[in-house]
Amino acid sequence: MISAGTPLFTVSELAAETDRLFKALLHVDCTPGKSWDYEACRQFAPLTLEINRLKKEKDAVILTHSYVEPEIVYGVGDFKGDSYYLSLMARDAKAKVILFAGVVFMAETAKILSPDATVIVPDRGSGCSLADSLTGDQLRQLKAAYPDAAVVCYINSTADVKAESDVCVTSGNVYDIIASLPQARILFVPDRLMGENVRTELQRRGVAKEIITSDGTCIVHDVFDAAAVADARLRFPGLKVVAHPECTPAVAAVADFVGSTGAMMKYVKTTPAPYYLMLTECGLVGRLQVETPEKHFIGGCRLCPYMKLNTLEKVRDALRAPRPDQIVMLDEDIRRRAARCIDRMFELAPKD
Numbered sequence: 001m002i003s004a005g006t007p008l009f010t011v012s013e014l015a016a017e018t019d020r021l022f023k024a025l026l027h028v029d030c031t032p033g034k035s036w037d038y039e040a041c042r043q044f045a046p047l048t049l050e051i052n053r054l055k056k057e058k059d060a061v062i063l064t065h066s067y068v069e070p071e072i073v074y075g076v077g078d079f080k081g082d083s084y085y086l087s088l089m090a091r092d093a094k095a096k097v098i099l100f101a102g103v104v105f106m107a108e109t110a111k112i113l114s115p116d117a118t119v120i121v122p123d124r125g126s127g128c129s130l131a132d133s134l135t136g137d138q139l140r141q142l143k144a145a146y147p148d149a150a151v152v153c154y155i156n157s158t159a160d161v162k163a164e165s166d167v168c169v170t171s172g173n174v175y176d177i178i179a180s181l182p183q184a185r186i187l188f189v190p191d192r193l194m195g196e197n198v199r200t201e202l203q204r205r206g207v208a209k210e211i212i213t214s215d216g217t218c219i220v221h222d223v224f225d226a227a228a229v230a231d232a233r234l235r236f237p238g239l240k241v242v243a244h245p246e247c248t249p250a251v252a253a254v255a256d257f258v259g260s261t262g263a264m265m266k267y268v269k270t271t272p273a274p275y276y277l278m279l280t281e282c283g284l285v286g287r288l289q290v291e292t293p294e295k296h297f298i299g300g301c302r303l304c305p306y307m308k309l310n311t312l313e314k315v316r317d318a319l320r321a322p323r324p325d326q327i328v329m330l331d332e333d334i335r336r337r338a339a340r341c342i343d344r345m346f347e348l349a350p351k352d
Contacts, residue, residue: 009045009046009049013049014042014045014046014049017045017048017049018038018041018042018044018045021036021041021044021045021048021071021074021075022036022037022038022041024070024074024075024290025041025070025071025074025290026293027289027290027293028070028286028289028290029289030070030282030283030285030286030289030297030301031069031282031286031303034069036070036071040071041071044071044075044312047075047312047313047316048071048075048076048312050316051075051076051312051315051316051319052076054316054319054320055076055078055319058096058097058319059095059096059097060095060096060097060098060099060319061078061079061089061093061095061097061098061099062076062077062078062079062099062100062101062315063077063078063079063086063089063090063098063099063100063101063102063106063110064076064077064078064079064080064101064102065080065081065082065083065086065101065102065103065106065283065307066080066081066082066261066265066281066283066284066287067102067281067282067283067284067304067307068101068102068283068307068308068310069283069286069308069310069311070283070286070287070290071312072101072310072311072312072315073101073283073286073287074290075312076312076315077101080287081261081262082170082171082172082260082261082262083106083109083155083156083170083171083261084155084170084172084173084260084262084349085262086100086102086106086109086110087109087110087113087155087170087342088346090109090110090113090114091113091114091346093110093114093117095117096117096118097117097118097119097120097319098110098114098117098118098119098120099119099120099121099122099315099318099319100119100120100121101122101310101315102121102126102307102310103126103127103128103131103306103307104121104124104126104127104128104131104328105128105131105155105156105157105158105159107119107120107121107328108158108159108328108330108338109155109159109162109342110328111159111328111329111330111335112159112162112330112335112338112339112342113339113342115332115335118322118327119327119328120318120319120322120326120327120328121318121326121328122309122310122311122314122315122317122318122326123309123310123314123326124325124326125306125309126306126307126309126310127306128156128218128306129216129217129218129219129306130154130156130157130190130191130216130217130218130246131156131157131158131161131190132158133190133214133215133216133217134157134158134161134189134190134214134216135158135160135161136158136160136161136163136164136334137160138214139151139153139160139161139164139165139189139214140164142187142189142212142214143164143187146185146187146212148183148185149183149185149186149187149212150166150167150181150182150183150185150186150187151164151165151166151167151187151189152165152166152167152168152169152174152177152178152181152186152187152188152189153165153167153168153169153188153189153190153341154168154169154170154171154174154188154189154190154191154194155168155169155170155345156190156191156218157189157190159330159334159335159338160334160338161189161190162337162338162341162342163333163334163335163337163338163341164337165189165341166181166341166344167181167341167344167345167348168341168342168344168345169345170260170345170349171194171244171245171246171259171260171261171263172259172260172262172263173345173348173349173350174194174198174245175198175201175202175205176348176349176350177345177348177349178198178202178207178209178211179202179205179207179209180348181209184208184209184210185209185210185212186209186210186211186212187212187213188211188212188213188214189213189214189216190214190215190216191213191216191217191218191246192213192214192215192216192217193217193218193221193222193245193246193247193248193249194245194246195211195212195213196211196213196249197245197247197249197252197258198211198245199211200249200252217246218246219304219305220246220280220281220302220303220304221244221246221247221279221280221302222246222247222248223302224243224247224248224251224279224300224302225251226248226250226251226253226254228300229241229251229254229255229277229279230254232277232298232300236274236275236277236298237274238273238274238275239273239274239275239276239277239298240256240257240268240271240273240275240276240277241254241255241256241257241276241277241279242255242256242257242258242259242264242267242268242276242277242278242279242280243255243257243258243279243280244258244259244260244261244264244279244280245258245259245260247279251279255279257271261280261284264278264280264284265284265287265288265291268288268292268295269288269291269292274296275296275297275298276288276295276296276297276298277297277298277299277300278297278300278301279300279301280301280302281301281302281303281304281307282301282302282303283304283307284301285297285301
């Protein structure tokens, strides 16, 4: 695994790093066919040591989404979490270099909020079925059809779409922000299923809004099935089912809890149950296995092929000498308009 250009580390440094990784990843078992045993950690150690050394040399921080592999999150990540938290960290970062281990729209968000930093992404192919489902041109056409609507974009969207929107939202603040808007009609993009779940939740809260959506969905969350949830409840008495609002309304209706990545983690950590079924990406299960090793998860999660394009080798190479395609560049007019959209989210989001 060590390439010709990799610096040498002492036996004691490698042993200490292997022990650190093994202790952190001991309970992880969320990706079929992949292991985080001691031998795997021994193989990761030269890479994590080099990456952490490069961060210091280049004044870099690494933002890691919860869906990327645990050896990245716990081996080299400076900040780990969901889109909203990482947006805050990107906004407040003072580093010269921001490496975003996630997907491209997240790296774009980091560049929007930290324009003076060099923002890099390990794999330019790490797209998102939601973000890639709608372009700025397509949104302009929708806006022309609904000129009286407030345009609300989910954070899983491109910089072009954010630049055309009035306010950005995350799965954690979407209900409160939409409820606070004066417009009765809301054009919500790009997630159709989340839009349907928002409509249902606002009706439950007694908030009268007409929600119009585009037709994007998440390839991870749109495949979960309500019948499978019913079967799991029969096999595991006392099971708690935790779902993301990108799931179908049918799945959301039979879940015990529906919430953002951060909210799902908080729910599992604070809600006792003999078993948990996580209807989300497997990386979140990996984090919970690390941080709540006493909890029991029965499987059912799905892998995001885009998130899994992030590897330690790609992170290392991007920090060493990023290729032009790994450096996130944005038109300044688009960046400024997108920044206003995100700043509006920060203004309207509930303060904890």
